[in-house]
Amino acid sequence: MAPKALEYNATLVERVDVTDALTIFRIKPDQMPSELPWFVPGQYCVLGANNQAKPELGSVRRSMSIASAPEDDGPVEFYVRFVAKPESENPLTHLLWKIQPGDRIYMRPVAAGVFTVKDTIGVEDPRLKVLVAAGTGSAPFVSMVRSELRRNPDADLSKYVLLHGASYPADLGYRDELSHMIAHNKLKYWGTVSRPKEAAGWTGDTGRVEAFFDGARLADLEQRCGLPPGGFTPKNVVVYICGLTGTITGTVVPLIDRGFIPDFKRIREALGVPADAKDSVFYEQYDTEPVIDIKDSAVVEPLKARMQAALAKL
Numbered sequence: 526m527a528p529k530a531l532e533y534n535a536t537l538v539e540r541v542d543v544t545d546a547l548t549i550f551r552i553k554p555d556q557m558p559s560e561l562p563w564f565v566p567g568q569y570c571v572l573g574a575n576n577q578a579k580p581e582l583g584s585v586r587r588s589m590s591i592a593s594a595p596e597d598d599g600p601v602e603f604y605v606r607f608v609a610k611p612e613s614e615n616p617l618t619h620l621l622w623k624i625q626p627g628d629r630i631y632m633r634p635v636a637a638g639v640f641t642v643k644d645t646i647g648v649e650d651p652r653l654k655v656l657v658a659a660g661t662g663s664a665p666f667v668s669m670v671r672s673e674l675r676r677n678p679d680a681d682l683s684k685y686v687l688l689h690g691a692s693y694p695a696d697l698g699y700r701d702e703l704s705h706m707i708a709h710n711k712l713k714y715w716g717t718v719s720r721p722k723e724a725a726g727w728t729g730d731t732g733r734v735e736a737f738f739d740g741a742r743l744a745d746l747e748q749r750c751g752l753p754p755g756g757f758t759p760k761n762v763v764v765y766i767c768g769l770t771g772t773i774t775g776t777v778v779p780l781i782d783r784g785f786i787p788d789f790k791r792i793r794e795a796l797g798v799p800a801d802a803k804d805s806v807f808y809e810q811y812d813t814e815p816v817i818d819i820k821d822s823a824v825v826e827p828l829k830a831r832m833q834a835a836l837a838k839l
Contacts, residue, residue: 530575531584533629538600540626543698546607547661549592550621551600554634562595564636565643566668567765567809570601573631574620582615584631588811590767591636592664592699596675601632604664604698640665640765640809645788652763653750655686657776659734659768660696663689665809666767667699670706683711686750690717690734690772694727713750734768735775743779758783758839759805766808773808774816780806781828784835787816795819796832 534555541549552572557563564570573586593602608618624630642648656666666687673680691697697716706712717730717737730737737746747757764785766773777787786793788804792815810816818824 529583530580531573531586531631533575533631534634535630535632537624537626537628537630540624544695546609547696547698548605548607548622549698550603550605551593552603552630552632553600554632556634557598558634561598562672564591564595565641566591566595566672567641567644567665568636568638569665570603570636571631571633572603572617572621573633574617574624576615576620579615585613585615585617585620586631587617588637590661590664590668590809592667592671594668594671594675596672604661604667606661638809640767640807642669645765645804645807646763650763651684652759652761653684653686653752655750655762655764656688657734657737657764657766657768657772658687658689659772660691661698662767662772662809663687663699664767666765667703670703670710670712674706674710679710681711682706683713686713688715688717688734688737688746690719690732690768692718692720694718694724694729715749733772733775735772735779738776738779740779743783759785759803760839762805764806766806770810770812770816773810777806777808777816778828781831782835784832784839786832789815791815791819792817795825796829798832798836802836 535552538553539551569588569590571586572589573584575584576582589603591601592604607622608616658666670682670685689697703714707714715730717732717734718724718727719733721727721731752761766776785806786798786802786804788807
């Protein structure tokens with residue numbers, strides 16, 4: 526007996542193939558929420574498809590961050606990477622890459638998630654928001670800055686710093702749109718590529734995005750952000766990360782020395798963070814396992830000592 530198929534309730538209105546492996550999907554549900562805004566920037570929806578070529582595999586659903594602004598009344602936008610080496614035998618991206626405008630798809634028309642400014646520090650928090658994105662991890666952050674501009678086209682985005690890492694310049698999706706925000710709204714944005722030898726003509730930053738926080742490079746980032754020496758601390762900055770586990774870990778660990786506290790209860794406890802200390806690093810993670818191996822004392826004890834030393838200075 527074949528698995529039960531998903532009942533499609535949305536239409537792919539448009540797809541923009543940024544590269545062979547990166548695509549922007551604009552999807553319109555049959556029933557859009559009646560009131561705007563209908564979600565909070567940083568939230569996600571669930572997309573799904575039936576495997577028509579191999580119906581015995583059934584359907585697949587995955588959570589995808591929303592890139593469009595909640596004030597938009599048009600299609601809902603998602604920025605998706607094709608998974609070349611999937612762990613599943615029925616990967617959603619392999620099904621998505623087959624669909625064309627006009628084709629039907631499943632989209633749960635309810636947003637979820639608390640990876641939002643509202644649900645973390647609150648919208649009135651005056652600190653600099655440093656947004657760390659790897660690949661398609663830029664989607665929730667694009668939603669955040671777009672939302673600011675939908676509400677006020679002349680909005681001052683100088684409190685937003687978007688760091689976007691990708692393998693090649695062409696993979697830095699939304700770069701043109703973000704460049705406009707730099708010129709007109711004071712957004713701080715730096716893209717970095719991890720394979721510069723294969724990117725002729727690239728003159729921007731190089732390395733993985735988490736490298737911005739390594740040693741002397743953090744002092745450079747601090748200066749770019751307009752902060753005084755040593756000013757990149759939770760007093761002035763809050764950090765959001767969206768990407769693979771390596772990006773999250775590679776950002777969280779060096780920032781321990783500046784007193785940044787990750788929003789993950791088990792990591793906080795392992796590092797001896799006081800219960801009343803406020804989180805200052807937030808990340809989107811669908812996996813429930815800590816990004817630091819808290820069961821390994823050889824890993825935890827040095828990090829705990831570093832955290833305690835940093836907290837003592839704040």
